[in-house]
Amino acid sequence: MGRLAVAAAVAAWSIPLAVLVDSIVPDPYMDEIFHIPQVQCYCRGDFLTWDPMITTPPGLYYISLAYVASLFPGAWASRIAEAFDAFCTTALLRSTNVIMAMACGVLVHDLLLCIRPEIGKRKATAFAILVALYPIHWFFTFLYYTDVASLAAVLAMYLSCLKKQFWVSAAFGAFSILLRQTNVMWMIFFAANGAIAHAQYLNVKGNVSYKNSELTDESVSKVSDRDNKSAALGLRRRQNSNPINKREVVAESNKMYTSFTDEIWDAISKLWNSKWEVLIAFIPFAMVLVVFVAFITWNGGIVLGAKEAHVVSPHFAQLLYFGLVSAVALLPWHFTPSQVYDLFHWCRKNKTYSSFSILIALGLSLFSLHFFSIAHPYLLADNRHYTFYIWRKVIQVHWMMKYILVPIYVYSWFSIVNILGKSQTRVWVLSFVLSVALVLVPAPLVEFRYYTIPLVILVLHSPMISNGKLLALGFLYAAVDLFTLVMFLFRPFRWQHEPGTQRFIW
Template sequence: MALRLDPSSPWVSQLVGYVLLATATYIYAVRTLGSSRTGLGIFLSFILVQLLAYAWLSSVTEHAPTPYLDEVFHVPQAQVYCDGKFDVWDDKITTPPGLYILTILGTRLSKLSCSVYSLREFNVKIISYLAIAAIISRAQLQQLKTGSHSRFSTWYSIDSFWTGINIALFPILFFFSGLYYTDVLSTFVVLLAYINHLGRIRSDNPSVASSIRTILVGLLTLGVRQTNIFWVVVYMGGLEVVHVIKTLCPESTTTPAFKTLSEQISFYVWRYSLGDIHDPSLDIASPIDLILSAISIAIAAVCNLGTIVCRQIWPHLVVLAAFVVFVAWNGGVVLGLAIYVLQVITGSTKPGPASNNNPKKISEPNQSAALKAFNYIGSNHTLHSVLLLAGALVVTTLIVRYNTIIHPFTLADNRHFMFYVFRYTILRTWWLRYALVPVYIICGWLCWLTLQGNPSSSLPCQKRQWILTPFDTKSRALSSPPTSERPSSIASPTIDAATIPPSTSTALILLAAILSLVTAPLVEPRYFILPWVFWRLLVPAQPAFPVSGSGPTSLVSLYLIPLLETVWFLLINAATMYVFITRPFYWRGPDGELLDNGNVQRFMW
């Protein structure tokens, strides 16, 4: 996997050009963000990812210069477009032509040919900008958590840069930066939509220009891959619904004492309908809080639908309408649509005044037995955990039993890693697929636990926001350690923002992931890229070990985990690239005859 530095090599000249472009990006960042450190960080991140991607492209070009696997469809289609024949289409391609159109625009602007190398190089450029988009997304999330509502902030934390680089190095994503596939561009344009979304929720009333951008970027994401609709409309649109609800700011009121269950339910439904929803910090949320959060948001959305549509989400509805037209014309989300639930389990703020008052309940009168039982069950977290575990076991087992659909393509192509995953797990013996059920649940639980972060890292004032429940969520929030008792590794505003967990409404990521995965006919690692990217953007930074005092040791504790993540990703990338480059093989028939015209086959994601 040698990196040749021949000045006459096309990729060297292109690299020089993009170094100059990165320099321009740095100058722009300095002038726009007002911080030379931020500009330098963006510049260095761009160059680092670009160098690694060009090294990978160089190796792929040397050992696999001709189109490989899905490139056999993508490359000729792009070259047909390059010749101006836009009425020619390969029916075997199941994604829209966005990749080819944008590639042709890029090659014509840079006066490059539509060779296999140039087409692959397009993804090298995109993966570099994807890293910057991830950095900006992470930084804007942190600024929103700390209440910074200016369009640009003068600081981007180290955590933002490290997160962005690690997202670009995510093995499944980075691998395809050296091939002409849709995944890198698809992820990039969705991140552009996410950046636009984060800008929209900085204000109570988005501008017309912002709404137009939302439509244009949304349509762009659909033009690259149809299933992006679930992230652009369901996830981002859903988060904007929550944002509008939180800006309604109903007048605060004292929680009365209730005698009957119906009185209590009526009160909370009334408060939810006004926009006083239940959306606590994820680190103090129990399973019942997830249910209450969904109920409160649904009630508020229905009762304030006109305001929500007119003020915020009408651009998303335009994008959704375009998607519906496409589905009606195409006959489905993707060609060969099949609902495949197993794929889900194999992958596994600005407060309103009413939410800051924390009103006390007045002394409770004699309560009905139904009310006491309801509140007791709602506050019994041991019971919740037992029911959740039992329910997860039952549902997952039923999914495995009745929805284990193994697509013929999965077993027909031994070039993909998933072929061997299926072969040596659920196809090996009938009981193994059921033995994996606890593994699925544990993996899902670990993903959720990681999103919760360190319970002591949330600011106490943040934990008290958006809590409206008859159960004991508020008491758990108020029992959090005061600022003086929080770990001393929380040493600056940027670190504070990095360690704050998301709110409960972030569970919308689960809905978007489920919709995007169950509508895919195949189990492919590539389909998990976007769910992982958004999950990773939301994961709060956590100290690797407790420390006393501030200083270098506390920073080492905080950034050790991202460092280990980087090393881990580099090792996986090195292993998969090594196998792809150095372990070619040939398909042979029973009589030893070469198949597929004697073409070289390679292992890949």
């Protein structure tokens, strides 16, 4: 019932708003001017033509082809390219992401129940609807971009990995890379932590089997000949009814370690002890990674087109921006008196370590902002993005402003790590931070769309909040969504792409 409720809620606002958007903005908008003509070439059966301005692989186009073919099977079956091409309108192609948004909501619901089954379906449904309302994700539900489908593929990969369906997970991982190349980092993140969890599972399983064998040997030695048969049946019932206690696996994964080094060493030793089982289970991820490396080598880089505008750059300021954006987007978790007190209490409890950590974080943040803060030409030229106004009206309003924001950046990251550390191991938290860095730091363009996947992962692993806070955040998201929609549809001016250039004119 929870899945149906989430899908119905997302459809209830997505379908009418998609119709409204298509009626007011019927022509391709922003990056749609590249994506829609490209997929329309595919609809005509032309799979050899490729727009050199497109940077991502054609995964979304394949989804749209399957989607349109499912709606009009007759045109597809008759192989009439002209007839099939007529169905690939801007409105119909955009509706692909409405379906993907519904899938994202259902996947978030299932992931929450898988990660923390104690929350119940009602709470999982509320959180899934909240994620569907997240403004950046919500806005691109109505445009033909890769973001919504990319999130759906990554969430499906994560859910399959948690359920130990590793071949299915790797297949979703491969397809997520076809949607956006940087998703390879999330595949590695899920696979690495899945391998550690699988090794812990095998370790607990081995311990339980060893205890059962000891119990069997001891019991059999005390059984007399006349009741040997009944005792053997009793032992079999005990073994079948008590395979691997789930609490033992959870306790093993949440075990407290005296130091970070002990935790790493324990994970390495368990992986080594179960190396062949883990290798066999996770070989599909390795196969996908090998193919991806071969593609990078053949392509000469990670992006397909417009390589001069997407040069890999050491943009370390991206990490700081992500921390603040995520903390603001998840206000009830991070900017509350209880969370401030929690961090203050941690600082008082570990004065030497916390003081050293804060000084290092402040120093690295100032260094990153001064030497590795990039103003991409797209950021400065296009006023159809929130980042355009934030950059001009906040960060660039005074030369000191970007440095004044450093304490807030540092607080945001300390709050994120503090909250994740309450439910996840330090290895998991470190691997998450590294994955975020490897996805964002090489990107020269500041774009909030790139933050959506790690932000959703944060939601999945953040503690539950009260219904009141959840409802308040939902109303805040809805207000921002409404403001964004009004500005998008009814503002008194339009930007149009100047043919043959990367400029936008009045």
